[in-house]
Amino acid sequence: MKIGIPKALLYYYYYPLWKVLFEELGFEVVTTKNTTKELVDKGIKVSVSDICVPIKIFNGHVLELLEQSVDYIFVPRMMNIRKGEFFCPKFMGLPDMVRYCIPDIKKKLLAPNISSVSDDISDAKNYLPMCDILGVSSYKMRSALKKGKVAWEKYRRLSIKGYTAKEVLDSMESGNNIKGDYKGGFMNIGLMSYVYNLYDEFISMGMVDRLRERNISIQTFEMFNENVLDSQLRSMRKILFWTFSNKLLAVGYKFLKDSRIDGIIHITAFGCGPDSLIGKVMELESIDYGKPFMTIRVDEHTGENHLQTRVEAFIDMIYRKKVMLKGEANIV
Amino acid sequence: MKVSFPYMGTTVIYKKLFELLDHEVIEPPVPSQRTIDLGVKNSPEFACYPLKVILGSYIEAIELGATTLITSGGHGPCRAGFYGETHYRILKSLGYDIELIVFDAYKRDITGTIKNVRKILNGKSLGYLWKTLKIVYLMAKSMDKIEKKIQKLRAYETYKGSCNRAWEEIQKIYDSVKSIEDIVNAELQSKAILDNIKVIEVSESERIKIGIVGEIYVVMEKSINLKIEEILGAMGAEVERSQYISEWIDYNLLPRWVSKPYELEILKKGEKFIKEIIGGHAKQTVGHIVDYAERRFDGVVHLMPFACLPELVSQSIIPAITKEYNIPVITLPIDEQTGLANVQTRIEAFLDLIKNKKRIRIA
Numbered sequence: 001m002k003i004g005i006p007k008a009l010l011y012y013y014y015y016p017l018w019k020v021l022f023e024e025l026g027f028e029v030v031t032t033k034n035t036t037k038e039l040v041d042k043g044i045k046v047s048v049s050d051i052c053v054p055i056k057i058f059n060g061h062v063l064e065l066l067e068q069s070v071d072y073i074f075v076p077r078m079m080n081i082r083k084g085e086f087f088c089p090k091f092m093g094l095p096d097m098v099r100y101c102i103p104d105i106k107k108k109l110l111a112p113n114i115s116s117v118s119d120d121i122s123d124a125k126n127y128l129p130m131c132d133i134l135g136v137s138s139y140k141m142r143s144a145l146k147k148g149k150v151a152w153e154k155y156r157r158l159s160i161k162g163y164t165a166k167e168v169l170d171s172m173e174s175g176n177n178i179k180g181d182y183k184g185g186f187m188n189i190g191l192m193s194y195v196y197n198l199y200d201e202f203i204s205m206g207m208v209d210r211l212r213e214r215n216i217s218i219q220t221f222e223m224f225n226e227n228v229l230d231s232q233l234r235s236m237r238k239i240l241f242w243t244f245s246n247k248l249l250a251v252g253y254k255f256l257k258d259s260r261i262d263g264i265i266h267i268t269a270f271g272c273g274p275d276s277l278i279g280k281v282m283e284l285e286s287i288d289y290g291k292p293f294m295t296i297r298v299d300e301h302t303g304e305n306h307l308q309t310r311v312e313a314f315i316d317m318i319y320r321k322k323v324m325l326k327g328e329a330n331i332v
Numbered sequence: 333m334k335v336s337f338p339y340m341g342t343t344v345i346y347k348k349l350f351e352l353l354d355h356e357v358i359e360p361p362v363p364s365q366r367t368i369d370l371g372v373k374n375s376p377e378f379a380c381y382p383l384k385v386i387l388g389s390y391i392e393a394i395e396l397g398a399t400t401l402i403t404s405g406g407h408g409p410c411r412a413g414f415y416g417e418t419h420y421r422i423l424k425s426l427g428y429d430i431e432l433i434v435f436d437a438y439k440r441d442i443t444g445t446i447k448n449v450r451k452i453l454n455g456k457s458l459g460y461l462w463k464t465l466k467i468v469y470l471m472a473k474s475m476d477k478i479e480k481k482i483q484k485l486r487a488y489e490t491y492k493g494s495c496n497r498a499w500e501e502i503q504k505i506y507d508s509v510k511s512i513e514d515i516v517n518a519e520l521q522s523k524a525i526l527d528n529i530k531v532i533e534v535s536e537s538e539r540i541k542i543g544i545v546g547e548i549y550v551v552m553e554k555s556i557n558l559k560i561e562e563i564l565g566a567m568g569a570e571v572e573r574s575q576y577i578s579e580w581i582d583y584n585l586l587p588r589w590v591s592k593p594y595e596l597e598i599l600k601k602g603e604k605f606i607k608e609i610i611g612g613h614a615k616q617t618v619g620h621i622v623d624y625a626e627r628r629f630d631g632v633v634h635l636m637p638f639a640c641l642p643e644l645v646s647q648s649i650i651p652a653i654t655k656e657y658n659i660p661v662i663t664l665p666i667d668e669q670t671g672l673a674n675v676q677t678r679i680e681a682f683l684d685l686i687k688n689k690k691r692i693r694i695a
Contacts, residue, residue: 048648050639050665079608084440086409092610093645100605100652113608238417238434241409241611273411273641276378277418283376284425297378 001134003110004070006061007032009054009091010078012165012195013222016172017122017152018074024144025136030070032061035202039064040300046101052271053203053299054196055090055097062102072110072134079115085243088274110134119156119226122149159222164208165199185217187318190255192248192282193267195222203298204267205307214315219261221251229254245274252282256289263292263318265311270299292318333454334358336398338386341552341577342479344503345472350402352464352510353454358398360389363555367392372668374422381637381667382549383415385556390419394428402452405436410611410642437584467512472578474515475506478522483572486565487540490530496562498525534568537694540686543624545574545617546635547643550666552577557635557666558675564633567683572629574598574620575613598623605649612642618649625657631686632659633679638667660686 003022005011011031022029032039035057043060065073077095078087086092095111110133114126122145124138131138151172158168163178171178189211197203198220211218221229232250233239240246255261266282268275279295286293294314296307336358337346343359350357361367363385371388390401406413416434423430433452438445453461479499486495502522509515542564550557552575561571582593595616599609602619609615621632634650636643650661662682664675 048644051644051648052639077608086611089410089610089612089614089642089645092409092608093606093614093642093648096606097645097648100649236417237420238405238414238436241413271378271639273378273380273639276376276380277411277414280376280379280418281421284421 001072002028002030002068002070004030004032004065004068004073006058006065006073006075007034008058008061008200009094009196010076012169012199014121014152015169016155017148019148020151021122021127021144021148022074024147025134025140027134030065030068032064035060035200037202040202044300048101050271052090052273053269054194054200054272055094056300057200057202058094059098059101062098062105066102066105066108071108073105073108074110076114077111079113080243081114081116081119081121082243082246083117085239085246086241087244088242120149120152122146122152156222160225162219162223164218164220165195165222166208185212185215187216187263187315187322188261189216189218189315190251190258190261190264191218191220191267192252192255192264192278193220194244194248195220197267197269197298203269205298205302205304207265207267207307207311210308210311211315216315219251219255221247224251224254240274240277242274245278248275249278249281252278253285256285256291261291262322263294263314265314266293266295268295268297270297292321333400334398335400335402335452336360336390336393336396337402339363339389339553339555340549342472342475342503344507345468345475345577348471348507348509349464349468350452352467353452353456353461355452355454358393358396360393360398361396363389363553368668374426376418378639379418380411380640381556382547383411383418384668385549385553386415387419387422390423391426391428394423394430398430400431400433402433403435405434410640412612467509467515469578469581470512470515471506471509472581474519475502476576476578478502478519478526479576480572481526483561483565484570485526485529485531486562487568487570488531488534489565490532492566494529495565498529501525538690540569540631540683540690541572541629542569542683542686543572543574543620543629543632544635545620545624545632546613547637547640548575548580548613550635550637551575558670558672560633560635560664560675560679563676563679564683567680569630569683572624574616601626605653606645610642610645612640614642614646617643617646618653621650621653621659621661622657625653625659629659630690631682632661633682634661634663636663636665638665638669640665660689 005018019029039060040057042063043056047056047059062073075095075098078091080086095109099106099109110130112126112130114121116123124142124145127141127145128138131141155168167178191198208218229247229250232253233246255264266279282293333355335350335355339360347357347359367388368385370391371384375384375387403416405416416432420432433448435448436444482495482499489495502525505518505521509518544551551573564571582591583595598616598619601622602615605618606615624632647663654661
C-alpha cells in the first residue's frame with residue numbers, strides 16, 4: 001500500500017517522523033517532486049483565489065499524488081503544539097478544504113488531529129485513530145512512532161547545528177554524510193521565514209543558495225532550540241496565537257539583539273495573515289534596534305529578477321555600512 | 333478618563349454601558365472615507381480590513397480627545413485576537429499616548445479580566461456593575477429584536493428611506509434609557525413607530541429572504557459593508573444577519589448554565605463541513621448557511637474581509653454546501669478597494685437569478 005505525503009507545508013519540519021512512521025508500519029511512502037510552475041497552476045485551479053500561495057502549492061502537490069495513484073494521502077489537521085496556542089486557521093481547516101476542493105479524494109484522506117504540548121508530535125494518541133483505517137495494531141503504531149521520534153530528533157539536532165532543512169533531508173534521503181556547514185561567511189543574515197516558504201524553491205527562489213554563493217552565512221528559526229525561542233517572548237504583553245509565528249517573531253527578536261547578525265530578511269507569502277502582523281511588529285522594532293530589515297513578499301507571479309535586485313541592494317547596503325564602521329577603506 | 337471604543341453596529345449599547353459607569357464617553361464618528369484612509373495609511377498593508385478601519389476609528393476618537401480605548405480581545409486563532417497589541421504598537425509609534433484596555437475571554441485570562449474590570453469600574457460597586465450590565469444586556473436584546481423587524485420591513489416600505497429614518501429615531505429613544513422600565517417603554521414606542529411605516533402588501537410566496545453570513549465586523553458594521561442590508565432591502569429582499577450583538581453576548585460572555593445560545597445549534601450544523609473551531613466565525617458561517625437552507629431562505633450573501641484567514645476556509649467549502657443544500661451563495665470579499673457599483677451590480681444579478689429560480693418553481 002502506498003501512502004503519499006505532499007512535499008509542502010510542514011513536510012519540511014516533520015517529514016522524518018512521518019516517513020519512518022509509515023515505513024515501519026510496512027507501507028511505501030511516496031512524496032512529490034519539488035514545486036514547479038505547472039504544479040502551482042494545477043493547485044491554483046482548485047483553490048480559492050485569495051488564499052495564500054503555500055496552500056495553493058499544497059493543493060498542487062495533493063493533485064500530483066492523486067495522479068501517482070497512491071492509496072492514501074496524509075493531510076494531518078495540525079491543531080496545536082503548545083498549550084493555549086494554535087496553528088493558523090488554514091492549517092486547522094486544511095483537511096476540510098482539501099476534502100471539498102479536490103474531487104475524488106474523500107476516501108483517500110488520512111487526516112488525524114495532531115495536538116501536543118511541545119514540538120514533538122509523536123504522541124500515540126494523535127495517530128491511534130488511524131489504526132483502523134490502515135489495519136495495524138495499536139502496539140505496532142506505538143513502536144513505529146518511537147522509531148519515528150528518534151529520526152525526527154536526529155533531524156532537529158542536525159538543524160540546530162546549523163544545517164538547513166534541505167541539507168539534512170537530502171542526506172537522510174540519500175544516506176550520505178551531511179555536507180559541511182557554512183559558518184564564518186563575511187556577513188550574517190537572519191532569515192525570518194516559515195520552513196515551507198524558505199525551503200520551497202518556488203517560493204523563496206533559492207534564497208539560501210543565493211546568499212551562500214555570495215559567502216554569506218544564514219540563520220533561520222529552526223536552527224534554534226525551542227526553549228531558546230520561548231525565552232525571547234517573555235517580555236511581550238500578549239504573544240501570538242500561532243506557534244510557528246511565535247517562533248518566527250522570537251527568532252526575529254533574537255536576531256535584533258544579536259550583534260553578530262548584520263541584517264534580517266523576512267520572506268513571506270502573499271496573503272499570509274500572521275506574517276502581516278509580525279512584519280509590522282518587526283518593522284517598528286528594527287527601527288528601535290537600528291538593524292536593517294527587509295520584507296520580501298512572494299506570490300505565484302513574482303519574478304526572479306526583482307528578488308535578485310532587491311537582495312543584492314540589501315546586501316550591498318549592509319556591506320558598505322560594515323566597511324564604514326570598520327574604517328577599512330581599502331576593501332572598497 | 334475619556335473613554336472610547338471601536339465602532340461596530342449599534343454603538344448606542346457600548347456608549348450606554350460606559351455612561352452608566354459615569355465615564356465621559358467620546359463616541360467615535362461613523363467610519364467614513366477619512367477613517368478608512370487613516371487606517372489604511374498606518375496599518376500593515378496585508379492586515380485584515382477590520383484592523384485598518386478600527387485603527388482609523390481609534391485615531392479619530394483620539395483626535396476628539398479620548399484617552400482610554402476599550403475593546404474586546406479574542407482567544408484566537410484568528411488575527412482578531414492580536415488586534416489590541418498591534419493597535420497599541422502602531423498608535424504608540426504615531427506618538428499617541430493612550431491607554432488601551434483589552435478584555436480577553438475571561439475564561440482564558442481571569443486575573444487580567446479582574447484588573448481590567450477594576451480599571452473601568454470607576455469607584456462603583458460590583459453590585460452596581462452587575463445592575464448596569466443587566467440593563468445593557470436587556471437593551472441589546474431589545475434593540476436587536478427591533479432591528480430584526482426593520483430588516484424585514486425595509487423590503488416592503490412604500491416610501492424609500494422610511495425604515496432608516498425610523499431606526500435613527502429608535503436609536504435616539506434607546507439612547508436616553510436609564511433603567512429596565514425605560515427599556516420596556518422604549519420598545520413599546522419603537523414598535524409604535526414601526527407600525528406607522530406604510531408598507532406594500534406582498535404575498536408570502538413572493539417574498540425573498542436573504543441571509544447574511546461571514547466575519548462579524550463586516551457583517552455588523554454597515555458603513556464598512558457598503559450598507560449591504562439597505563441595498564438588499566431596496567431591491568425587495570428581507571434580510572437576516574448571522575451576527576447580532578446580543579447573540580454574541582449570549583455565546584461569548586454568559587456562562588452555559590444561564591443561556592443555551594442558538595449558536596451551539598449552528599455549530600452543530602457546521603460540524604459536517606468544518607470539524608473543529610478554527611477561529612473567527614468560519615464554522616458558524618457554514619453552520620448558518622446550512623441553517624438558512626433548512627429554513628428555506630432564498631439565498632445567502634457571504635461577506636468577508638479580503639484575505640480573512642478563517643473565512644477563506646469557509647469560502648473553499650461553500651461550493652460543496654451550495655450543491656448539497658441547493659442554496660445560492662455569493663461571496664463578497666471587502667476591503668478598502670471595494671466599490672459600491674461593483675457590489676450593487678453583483679447583488680442585483682444575484683437577486684435576479686433568485687427571482688427567476690423562484691418563478692420557475694412556482695409556475
